[in-house]
Amino acid sequence: MKTFKISILLAISILGLSSCSDDDDPVLLDVESSQVTNLHAEQTSDYTTSPPTVAGEFIKFDFSSGNTTESSTDWDIAFRGTSILVNGGEAMGLVSEPERTGEAAAYIVDDTFASVLSISEGSFVQDSAEEFAITSGSGNGWYTYDSTTHIITATAGKILVFRTADGHFAKVEILSYYYDGDTSNDSQYYTFNYVYQPNEGVTTF
Amino acid sequence: MSNLLRMILNKNVFFIYFSILLSVSSFGQEIVRSSIDSTYTEELDEVIVTATRTTRQLSSLPLQAHIVTNKEIKNINSLRLSDIINEQTGLTIVQDHGDGVQMQGLDSDYTLVLIDGAPLIGRTAGTLDLSRVTVGNIQQIEIVKGATSSLYGSEALAGVINIITKNPQQGFGGNLGYRYGTLNSHDISTTLNYKKNKLGISGFANGNSTDGYDLNESDDLQTVDPYHNYTFNLKVGYDFSENTSLSLSGRYFTENQDYIPTEDLAGKNRINEWNAHLKFNEKFNEKWNGYLDFYTTRYKTDSYLNYTEDDSYYSDSFFDQIMLRPEVRIAFEPSKNHSFIAGVGWTHESLDRTDFSNKPIFDAPYVYLQYDSKPIENLNVILGARFDAHNKYESQFSPKAALRYEITDEIAIKGSVGYGYKAPDFRQLYLDFTNSTVGYTVIGYNRVPNVIEELEEAGQITTIVAPVTEFNGNLKAENSLGFNLGIQYKPSTSLSFEINAFRNNIHDLIDTQVIATKTNGQNVYSYININEVYTQGVEINTTYRPSRNLTLSAGYQLLYAKDKSAVNAFENGEIFARLNTGSPSFHLQKEDYFGLYNRSRHMANGKVFYNHPKSKIDANLRITYRSKYGIYDTNNNNYLDDYDSFVDGFAICDLAMNKTFSEHLRLGFGVDNLFDFTDSDYITSIPGRLIYVKLNINF
Numbered sequence: 001m002k003t004f005k006i007s008i009l010l011a012i013s014i015l016g017l018s019s020c021s022d023d024d025d026p027v028l029l030d031v032e033s034s035q036v037t038n039l040h041a042e043q044t045s046d047y048t049t050s051p052p053t054v055a056g057e058f059i060k061f062d063f064s065s066g067n068t069t070e071s072s073t074d075w076d077i078a079f080r081g082t083s084i085l086v087n088g089g090e091a092m093g094l095v096s097e098p099e100r101t102g103e104a105a106a107y108i109v110d111d112t113f114a115s116v117l118s119i120s121e122g123s124f125v126q127d128s129a130e131e132f133a134i135t136s137g138s139g140n141g142w143y144t145y146d147s148t149t150h151i152i153t154a155t156a157g158k159i160l161v162f163r164t165a166d167g168h169f170a171k172v173e174i175l176s177y178y179y180d181g182d183t184s185n186d187s188q189y190y191t192f193n194y195v196y197q198p199n200e201g202v203t204t205f
Numbered sequence: 206m207s208n209l210l211r212m213i214l215n216k217n218v219f220f221i222y223f224s225i226l227l228s229v230s231s232f233g234q235e236i237v238r239s240s241i242d243s244t245y246t247e248e249l250d251e252v253i254v255t256a257t258r259t260t261r262q263l264s265s266l267p268l269q270a271h272i273v274t275n276k277e278i279k280n281i282n283s284l285r286l287s288d289i290i291n292e293q294t295g296l297t298i299v300q301d302h303g304d305g306v307q308m309q310g311l312d313s314d315y316t317l318v319l320i321d322g323a324p325l326i327g328r329t330a331g332t333l334d335l336s337r338v339t340v341g342n343i344q345q346i347e348i349v350k351g352a353t354s355s356l357y358g359s360e361a362l363a364g365v366i367n368i369i370t371k372n373p374q375q376g377f378g379g380n381l382g383y384r385y386g387t388l389n390s391h392d393i394s395t396t397l398n399y400k401k402n403k404l405g406i407s408g409f410a411n412g413n414s415t416d417g418y419d420l421n422e423s424d425d426l427q428t429v430d431p432y433h434n435y436t437f438n439l440k441v442g443y444d445f446s447e448n449t450s451l452s453l454s455g456r457y458f459t460e461n462q463d464y465i466p467t468e469d470l471a472g473k474n475r476i477n478e479w480n481a482h483l484k485f486n487e488k489f490n491e492k493w494n495g496y497l498d499f500y501t502t503r504y505k506t507d508s509y510l511n512y513t514e515d516d517s518y519y520s521d522s523f524f525d526q527i528m529l530r531p532e533v534r535i536a537f538e539p540s541k542n543h544s545f546i547a548g549v550g551w552t553h554e555s556l557d558r559t560d561f562s563n564k565p566i567f568d569a570p571y572v573y574l575q576y577d578s579k580p581i582e583n584l585n586v587i588l589g590a591r592f593d594a595h596n597k598y599e600s601q602f603s604p605k606a607a608l609r610y611e612i613t614d615e616i617a618i619k620g621s622v623g624y625g626y627k628a629p630d631f632r633q634l635y636l637d638f639t640n641s642t643v644g645y646t647v648i649g650y651n652r653v654p655n656v657i658e659e660l661e662e663a664g665q666i667t668t669i670v671a672p673v674t675e676f677n678g679n680l681k682a683e684n685s686l687g688f689n690l691g692i693q694y695k696p697s698t699s700l701s702f703e704i705n706a707f708r709n710n711i712h713d714l715i716d717t718q719v720i721a722t723k724t725n726g727q728n729v730y731s732y733i734n735i736n737e738v739y740t741q742g743v744e745i746n747t748t749y750r751p752s753r754n755l756t757l758s759a760g761y762q763l764l765y766a767k768d769k770s771a772v773n774a775f776e777n778g779e780i781f782a783r784l785n786t787g788s789p790s791f792h793l794q795k796e797d798y799f800g801l802y803n804r805s806r807h808m809a810n811g812k813v814f815y816n817h818p819k820s821k822i823d824a825n826l827r828i829t830y831r832s833k834y835g836i837y838d839t840n841n842n843n844y845l846d847d848y849d850s851f852v853d854g855f856a857i858c859d860l861a862m863n864k865t866f867s868e869h870l871r872l873g874f875g876v877d878n879l880f881d882f883t884d885s886d887y888i889t890s891i892p893g894r895l896i897y898v899k900l901n902i903n904f
Contacts, residue, residue, distance in 0.1 A: 052725075114789075136726055137726050146841065155842065156782050156840065157779075157781025157782075175783075175788070
């Protein structure tokens with residue numbers, strides 16, 4: 001997995017909003033737009049059992065560091081196969097499911113990545129025993145499965161908005177589920193763009 | 206799933222364009238006559254029964270209608286009905302569980318197909334496969350466009366295709382035809398005919414086979430597997446008197462096709478279809494005519510698949526549909542300019558098939574009335590309506606009005622407006638199917654409450670998307686209001702020109718929708734009235750006969766077929782796409798919406814028929830073109846937009862020649878798909894160039 005960080009000073013607008021008030025303003029950190037490529041979220045499925053046995057480690061990701069992590073508490077979201085869970089809410093009882101210790105939540109909005117400029121507090125949901133906050137299944141969440149070609153496409157216009165385990169906000173657009181974005185390569189490799197708002201309590205991007 | 210698709214393709218794809226062979230049989234007398242007849246008189250004689258259920262001269266009809274004559278069928282050496290339909294203006298054959306016709310931009314589900322006025326059944330997935338029908342014993346094909354439910358009830362929403370088979374001809378005669386061509390394709394037809402005084406009998410038999418073909422060499426599977434089929438037809442007519450006649454006809458079709466969907470599986474598909482039609486006609490007097498029809502038909506398929514390795518069982522399926530229909534019809538013609546026709550009948554249908562938990566029965570009595578008049582010299586008005594009751598869905602009232610006004614001897618204007626509907630089919634009401642490999646479930650509308658309850662009790666449901674209470678009512682019939690407005694211009698006997706604009710507003714279109722999600726991550730689907738769709742366009746036809754031996758014709762259709770909710774979604778900026786995987790998504794604009802799948806914006810054809818009387822050679826060249834169309838949402842945003850992959854536009858050119866040696870012998874030669882067009886990625890139904898020879902013997 002590689003992470004690129006490009007500082008694009010999206011924070012300017014935020015700074016601008018508060019620049020007329022007094023000099024005690026805290027210095028806000030830059031909002032950064034980054035890309036994660038080829039995050040490998042391997043999942044194995046054994047179809048000889050009924051129901052099939054799905055296994056594999058969930059790969060945990062931490063927005064503040066922009067990296068995957070092994071930490072049992074300091075993570076925000078985790079990937080395995082097409083499933084994405086958040087560090088907040090109830091366990092579903094899956095094999096290798098990490099324990100949720102934070103306050104993370106998520107929702108999906110139909111828009112372009114650049115157009116999502118603020119969060120909608122009321123839309124956040126956490127994982128539950130029945131369903132992930134990022135709902136699974138073709139057409140229900142972030143991807144579409146084509147039963148003819150067997151290709152999983154990141155559905156265009158699906159922007160994932162997250163509250164992190166410690167109450168920050170991030171937005172994500174998943175671009176591809178295949179190594180180097182080539183559907184003839186192996187699947188279970190995520191490439192996504194994200195913007196993390198490093199400033200506590202700031203709800204805009 | 207790709208296996209499933211493959212099976213489907215293998216099963217029937219076949220026949221489209223796949224003009225294997227098919228000698229068109231004809232009677233000796235006709236051959237002689239057709240070489241004598243001038244084309245002019247033939248045109249005047251063209252009469253059509255489908256449009257009004259009475260004999261009407263085609264050129265004076267206020268409706269959009271077209272006839273394909275026996276002569277044309279014979280000269281193009283066509284084999285199956287799908288071959289001919291595909292060459293007609295505004296019609297194209299779409300491969301989807303069989304070769305179905307697309308008319309005025311509407312799917313095969315919405316065109317009623319009749320043989321001698323009685324419906325063909327056997328729409329396993331909506332499509333009526335026209336390649337089932339041999340053209341060997343066809344007198345003419347009548348095509349009526351625009352909603353015609355006012356006469357025919359369900360399915361006559363886009364229009365009606367009626368195949369008129371030959372009646373026994375005076376005297377004794379027979380015919381043997383044989384066509385052999387590329388892909389080791391054989392087609393043999395024979396007719397025996399007898400008519401003397403009151404009794405007429407004609408028998409027809411056809412056998413058709415091919416080795417199939419392979420467009421994709423990279424695997425061990427064939428694109429189309431070998432098959433063979435047979436058609437038998439017997440017609441008996443008896444005239445008790447000048448005013449009383451009886452006819453009985455029976456038809457039987459059987460087909461066997463290999464079924465090799467994967468390298469590990471092999472099996473067979475078998476189709477058995479028959480119909481019987483009894484017609485009784487009593488002419489009471491000059492004004493009153495009575496008809497009694499009794500029709501029954503059965504369509505049955507059986508398929509199985511075994512493992513190739515040890516021949517052990519893998520799967521099997523069947524489909525068994527039966528229809529029975531008595532009808533009484535009265536025609537009343539009080540004066541030359543006014544006529545009425547009224548009918549009352551009853552349709553009884555049942556279907557037994559794999560994945561049905563019960564054997565549903567449909568009962569539908571109906572009544573219709575039509576008034577055809579010429580209130581003034583240049584004006585023809587037709588008013589009609591039909592009422593269909595039904596035991597399983599809402600009753601339907603289908604009115605229609607049409608008129609034609611002759612402005613001058615050369616110019617006439619005609620227009621019609623009609624209601625059309627298609628009843629929900631058995632599958633949409635009663636299916637209970639779970640895909641054994643992928644795990645999704647499809648439930649018919651009426652079965653939803655029960656099946657969802659069963660699935661919930663079995664702990665297989667995660668969430669309910671559409672509450673079960675939504676399925677307590679009745680699924681509505683898909684219905685449409687169709688408008689046609691046209692101008693006919695005939696400046697001389699050798700030149701004619703016709704333009705017609707059409708618009709079909711379809712409501713309550715039935716579509717599949719996710720109603721629940723399952724614990725295995727798959728969805729449960731059912732059928733629901735959801736969409737509003739429209740198709741609109743313009744059709745142009747022109748024919749020019751510079752001499753009695755040369756006919757040039759051209760046709761064109763412009764088509765826009767769109768889903769109204771999709772148009773709205775694009776307008777509201779709710780639809781997104783990516784340029785390629787890995788690039789960010791962007792909003793699509795209204796103009797990026799292409800429309801419904803499988804619709805070409807432009808379709809055109811051009812035909813040249815030439816007859817050289819001295820050498821007794823006739824030859825023809827036909828070109829059909831369709832512009833690009835989408836078959837698949839390649840960027841997975843659920844809509845066909847300009848950023849999806851399209852099937853490129855293409856043209857197919859066919860050439861046919863025949864030489865008549867004597868009253869008894871005629872030889873033919875031809876090339877279908879002259880320039881060897883194929884598209885192995887998207888079009889599995891076009892096999893490439895087919896060269897054939899044909900022999901026809903009359904006795």
